[in-house]
Amino acid sequence: MTPVRRILLVDAYDSFSNNLAALIRLVTHADVHTIKINTYNEREFRRILKSFDAIVIGPGPGTPTDIDDVGIIPHIYNLPEEEVIPVFGVCLGFQSLCLEFGATISRLKVVKHGQSSIIKHHGNDLFQNCGEVDAIRYHSLRAEMNEEALKELQVLAVSDDGPEENGEVIMAVKHKRLPYWGVQYHPESCCTNLDGAKVVANWWRLATGWLNRKERVSQPLPEGWVVPLEKQNLLGMPRVPAERTIYYQSFHAPCLDIVELCELLEVRTQQQFVMLDSSAKHTGRYTIIGVFMPKWTDTYTWRVGDENMFTETFGKPGVDQEYICPDDSPDGIWGDLASRMASMSATGGDEECPFWGGFIGYFNYEAGVSALDVELASPRGDEREGRTKTPDMNLTFFGRSIVVDNISGKVWVQTLEFRDETWVLEMTEKIKLLAAMSITPTTTPPNEVAENGVVTLPRSTASSSARVTAATAVAEPLFPISAVKVTQPDKEKYIANVENCQRELAKGESYELCLTAQTTVDLEIPFTDDEDSAWKIYKHLRKRNPAPFAGFYRAGNTTLVSSSPERFLSWDRHGHFQLRPIKGTVRKAKPDGTIVTRREAEEILNTPKERAENLMIVDLIRHDLHGVLDGQEDEDGGVKVSKLMGIEEYETVFQLVSVIEGRMGEHMREEGFSGMDVLYRSLPPGSMTGAPKKRSVEILQDIERDANEGNNRGERGVYSGVFGYWSVCGAGDWSVVIRSMYRFNEEFHHENIARRETGMDTRRERWRLGAGGAVTALSDPEGEWEEMLTKLNSTLAVFQ
Numbered sequence: 001m002t003p004v005r006r007i008l009l010v011d012a013y014d015s016f017s018n019n020l021a022a023l024i025r026l027v028t029h030a031d032v033h034t035i036k037i038n039t040y041n042e043r044e045f046r047r048i049l050k051s052f053d054a055i056v057i058g059p060g061p062g063t064p065t066d067i068d069d070v071g072i073i074p075h076i077y078n079l080p081e082e083e084v085i086p087v088f089g090v091c092l093g094f095q096s097l098c099l100e101f102g103a104t105i106s107r108l109k110v111v112k113h114g115q116s117s118i119i120k121h122h123g124n125d126l127f128q129n130c131g132e133v134d135a136i137r138y139h140s141l142r143a144e145m146n147e148e149a150l151k152e153l154q155v156l157a158v159s160d161d162g163p164e165e166n167g168e169v170i171m172a173v174k175h176k177r178l179p180y181w182g183v184q185y186h187p188e189s190c191c192t193n194l195d196g197a198k199v200v201a202n203w204w205r206l207a208t209g210w211l212n213r214k215e216r217v218s219q220p221l222p223e224g225w226v227v228p229l230e231k232q233n234l235l236g237m238p239r240v241p242a243e244r245t246i247y248y249q250s251f252h253a254p255c256l257d258i259v260e261l262c263e264l265l266e267v268r269t270q271q272q273f274v275m276l277d278s279s280a281k282h283t284g285r286y287t288i289i290g291v292f293m294p295k296w297t298d299t300y301t302w303r304v305g306d307e308n309m310f311t312e313t314f315g316k317p318g319v320d321q322e323y324i325c326p327d328d329s330p331d332g333i334w335g336d337l338a339s340r341m342a343s344m345s346a347t348g349g350d351e352e353c354p355f356w357g358g359f360i361g362y363f364n365y366e367a368g369v370s371a372l373d374v375e376l377a378s379p380r381g382d383e384r385e386g387r388t389k390t391p392d393m394n395l396t397f398f399g400r401s402i403v404v405d406n407i408s409g410k411v412w413v414q415t416l417e418f419r420d421e422t423w424v425l426e427m428t429e430k431i432k433l434l435a436a437m438s439i440t441p442t443t444t445p446p447n448e449v450a451e452n453g454v455v456t457l458p459r460s461t462a463s464s465s466a467r468v469t470a471a472t473a474v475a476e477p478l479f480p481i482s483a484v485k486v487t488q489p490d491k492e493k494y495i496a497n498v499e500n501c502q503r504e505l506a507k508g509e510s511y512e513l514c515l516t517a518q519t520t521v522d523l524e525i526p527f528t529d530d531e532d533s534a535w536k537i538y539k540h541l542r543k544r545n546p547a548p549f550a551g552f553y554r555a556g557n558t559t560l561v562s563s564s565p566e567r568f569l570s571w572d573r574h575g576h577f578q579l580r581p582i583k584g585t586v587r588k589a590k591p592d593g594t595i596v597t598r599r600e601a602e603e604i605l606n607t608p609k610e611r612a613e614n615l616m617i618v619d620l621i622r623h624d625l626h627g628v629l630d631g632q633e634d635e636d637g638g639v640k641v642s643k644l645m646g647i648e649e650y651e652t653v654f655q656l657v658s659v660i661e662g663r664m665g666e667h668m669r670e671e672g673f674s675g676m677d678v679l680y681r682s683l684p685p686g687s688m689t690g691a692p693k694k695r696s697v698e699i700l701q702d703i704e705r706d707a708n709e710g711n712n713r714g715e716r717g718v719y720s721g722v723f724g725y726w727s728v729c730g731a732g733d734w735s736v737v738i739r740s741m742y743r744f745n746e747e748f749h750h751e752n753i754a755r756r757e758t759g760m761d762t763r764r765e766r767w768r769l770g771a772g773g774a775v776t777a778l779s780d781p782e783g784e785w786e787e788m789l790t791k792l793n794s795t796l797a798v799f800q
């Protein structure tokens with residue numbers, strides 16, 4: 001039996017390399033190990049190569065002429081004769097091959113990011129038995145041949161971009177003597193056709209042919225070869241059996257009104273209140289309320305870089321600190337959460353109910369950036385206001401909860417606490433009574449529910465127009481206009497930043513950048529008005545901009561009011577994962593006052609620009625999922641795109657939405673992996689960064705820092721983070737914090753005391769809103785500004 005071959009994938013910090021690894025694994029049946037371009041020095045690298053049969057050099061940001069972008073790669077082509085090893089280069093890897101043998105690297109006149117081209121080839125070598133190759137390209141740079149290069153390299157394929165664009169662009173080469181091949185396009189993209197992916201099989205046939213002729217045999221892996229980091233789980237030990245048992249009551253209450261339910265639970269007067277809501281009847285389905293228990297419910301907050309986590313217990317004065325990690329371990333807080341959850345997992349809940357108790361809260365954008373191992377700009381924006389006041393992680397653990405299925409009308413009242421049955425029974429009675437007193441059924445008839453729990457909206461444009469009109473109708477303002485001061489991003493600055501982004505795209509530093517900007521709303525509220533502003537805003541937003549991932553979170557010094565349409569990541573207790581990135585936005589209201597129909601939206605969203613934007617994120621998310629889920633022993637593991645660029649209708653916009661799914665097999669879960677491993681390794685959400693994620697985050701941090709004067713200093717804060725739950729039953733669901741607003745409860749605390757003392761009649765509070773959009777090479781800066789405003793206005797309109 002021939003031993004299993006080993007392939008080394010050298011990753012240049014790209015967001016598609018795990019897709020490439022998955023494709024190679026599938027096609028070659030070899031073991032694929034991934035290292036970064038700078039994991040090893042030259043000496044170590046050469047030693048390691050002896051254990052491999054071939055190298056794949058992946059795509060990446062930057063240019064092959066810059067050593068920082070390619071690291072170890074050039075050494076691969078300069079190995080002594082006896083160490084030569086077959087190579088397959090993709091995009092940056094292809095360009096580095098061409099550069100090494102004399103080609104010149106220049107910029108494309110018209111860059112190609114997420115767009116497809118027909119690749120012209122002769123059906124030989126890499127393209128043997130390939131029919132029409134329709135392939136996705138992600139590049140700003142090109143390799144151009146000259147006499148010197150043509151002595152060594154043979155061109156195998158080109159694409160003809162036409163004289164208006166780039167003319168003929170080289171798409172594949174091989175070395176004439178040495179076992180080196182490369183392609184400029186991306187065989188691993190989900191939109192490259194099968195003939196385009198076949199080159200990997202052909203390369204492997206050619207590479208193994210060469211290996212056999214040379215009788216090159218690889219050595220065993222070096223002693224102590226470490227498991228790639230991604231394969232270590234946060235828990236660091238096998239799954240622990242559940243110790244707790246949940247007690248619950250369930251009943252049907254189709255007339256239950258969520259707002260009334262929250263008011264029954266005293267949202268108006270409670271200092272702390274937490275709810276994940278589904279106010280639109282598609283995608284989202286459940287409303288989950290975490291019920292605070294005096295002296296019992298803990299809220300955990302943490303700041304990036306801190307060794308301590310803070311714990312605040314509801315109804316108890318003071319804050320406790322707990323040591324969690326040394327500064328240099330990025331896993332610290334995440335590992336800590338995984339252990340906490342392991343010790344709290346429970347059994348005995350209703351299979352139908354997604355949440356049985358557990359953590360609810362958010363990780364902000366900066367928490368995600370640090371999980372990606374990118375250093376945060378310093379100093380942090382709020383440093384002078386006290387570090388604990390603006391947590392990057394803010395989670396509350398709930399033993400008591402109420403869950404409402406907004407489709408079937410089923411309600412669960414549950415507790416994880418010991419001897420807490422009385423609370424469950426009393427709460428059940430209260431809710432039944434509340435529902436009985438309600439008048440109109442608020443749930444959707446079950447026949448609109450698809451099998452997967454996703455409800456499709458009616459296609460009728462007439463009904464949608466009516467709804468938009470209602471949503472945009474001028475209502476009584478929530479706060480008197482004179483009490484509201486809005487500070488919006490500066491238009492010129494935003495447009496200049498779109499252009500800054502596009503300059504980076506043209507250089508090959510990124511393929512797509514999700515640029516954002518911050519808006520603040522300062523309110524002056526009479527001391528006599530004791531109705532809580534946050535709840536007032538939420539109720540309004542719930543009606544005005546109903547959203548599948550809406551929610552309200554007030555704990556740990558923060559109030560977050562969300563009407564997000566975007567699921568980031570969900571997982572169920574059986575290891576099924578789902579991500580639903582949105583990219584591509586059309587505003588429904590036209591400037592002339594009429595409404596965009598679904599057909600018109602389809603026309604706008606079916607353009608290369610919008611589809612490219614969406615595709616890049618789909619490929620990026622596949623990569624994120626592959627990163628954790630690949631290499632499982634269970635056969636049912638894997639990643640698939642179950643919906644590509646569907647059009648979804650929301651209150652004020654149409655959006656292009658894709659769905660990517662994956663499965664974590666039982667074997668992995670037994671080892672101790674959980675949904676948190678996937679969440680941790682997928683932050684921040686790719687739809688809020690662009691691709692490749694790491695470089696894009698770095699670029700955006702620079703660009704946005706410059707844009708955000710005032711106390712944000714380029715931080716996105718809760719906006720762009722994720723908001724959701726991780727339940728003791730093993731399930732989780734997290735949305736992207738967009739179309740949302742938040743405030744830090746203690747901001748102006750001292751000023752407000754002074755105001756009252758000096759006899760002023762108003763108190764101050766500041767709400768923060770972010771908005772943005774993906775910038776690509778095809779973006780029109782003015783259009784991007786408009787798109788940002790459209791998104792901003794979906795929430796800002798509450799104040800106008």
Ligand SMILES: C=C(O[C@@H]1C=C(C(=O)O)C=C[C@H]1O)C(=O)O
Pocket residue numbers: 514516566581582583584585687688736738739770771772773774791
């Ligand atoms: C950046 C925002 O939204 C993101 C960007 C989108 C786009 O570029 O079309 C769509 C949804 C979100 O992923 C926002 O709402 O502020």
Ligand SMILES: NC(=O)CC[C@H](N)C(=O)O
Pocket residue numbers: 058059060061062063090091092093138139140141142507508509
């Ligand atoms: N996808 C890639 O590898 C891109 C390579 C290079 N950064 C370019 O833009 O051309």
